[in-house]
Amino acid sequence: MVTAKDKILVIDDQPSVRFGLRRLLEGEGYRVLEAETGAQALPIVTENAPELILLDLRLPDVNGLELLTRIKEIDDDVPIIILTAHGTIESAILALKSGAENFFTKPFDAESILILIAKTLERSRARRELLLAGLVQERVTSEFFHGESEAILRIYQTIERLAQSDSTVLLQGETGTGKGVIARLIHRLSARNEKPFVAVNCAGLSRELLESELFGHEKGAFTGAVASKPGLFELAHAGTIFFDEIAEMEPAIQARVLTVLEEKRFRRVGGIQEKEVDVRVVAATNRNLQAEIKRGRFREDLFYRLNVMPLTMPPLKARRADILPLAKHFILHYSQRLNRRVQGVTPKAEVLLESYNWPGNIRELRNVIERAVILCSGDRIHASDLPLGGPELLESAKQDESEQFLSLEEVERLHIQRILTATGNNLSRGAEILGVTRSTLYNKMRRYQGEPS
Ligand SMILES: Nc1ncnc2c1ncn2[C@@H]1O[C@H](COP(=O)(O)OP(=O)(O)OP(=O)(O)O)[C@@H](O)[C@H]1O
């Protein structure tokens, strides 16, 4: 079954091969993207998220296997079919070991390559459906999108570095900024990634429950303990334990957890024997732990034990340069998942997205985009598909009917004005969002306003 939206990226330096494949594939209703080199291919993978890739291993600028690995880092799930000439089967086999789906020998037989592509797409679609049904674990690397702002690049560098160590990480930041996502990413990037990642939500569990959940219990330890059961600490052994919403942990449990972290051993509830544990600890909270300590709700000693590698996720409004890239990422995600043709947003909708304060951060942005993709009737999301208003929307971005027939220059002037309002007149950030240099922006402001404000 070919759906119109299936995009296939052909990476081959021979124009004749690309041309031949394009004709063949377009004839079948696929959309074809082309790259001649590895350098051209990577941004296409990031921006267009093709459903399938045809890759020639012999490229002018990179080793094909290396390129394959880099593509897999961007999108672990995209199936890659290797194009190979006779006599280079060895490298095709190496490619299969590095995660390619299949290979094909040139010159192609049109019929069989079409069958192979159709089957591969079918299988990949089935896998996606399993993912959605929660039957297989989602790969964090493909879920994680790191954006382009300086703030987030710095955080990403820190994460790569601290993932290598075994240090305890304390993630702080507003709700929806991605603490849970980062915790999983840290585990994935660490040497423990083949071992369990165990998430403990400390909110909403009573003291008794949390205690037996964490430490396990022996048979007969309490009414209802009909069999002995290992706790989450035991399950996380050799892996990572993630204490989410740590501020909600009861003080009595805090004391016990602190002891385990310090002594690296514990007893099951009702148990006598001590067990050793080796876990890497990541904790997260959207509360201000210092304030919780002052109010006597959080133990200071536990705080210091956790605060070895503190990392604070910035709110989305402090990284406005990431709003549109993230929005595009979610648009792609939801149009695939919901079988829609939505490909982008109108300029007006862009301004709206960038001017909103996003109190619910990335989670809110994701939800807003999901809803818009469902509501949207065409292939682009309009401002009217976005339920953004109220006090969180900067004044300058509110809708104005008289703007419908503006000249290009007026649109540019208005847009610049809005971005500057949205960034608090920060020239550097404004230029970053607008994709121009600081001096270009400065000159445009002079032209439009006489003087930069
Ligand atoms: N870097 C990211 N790339 C893609 N999606 C993200 C990213 N960060 C967050 N999200 C999305 O936002 C949602 C919220 O993220 P997450 O649950 O990690 O936030 P949180 O900081 O733990 O929030 P809370 O404090 O409310 O628990 C995630 O389910 C995910 O879909």
Ligand SMILES: [Mg+2]
């Ligand atoms: Mg969370």
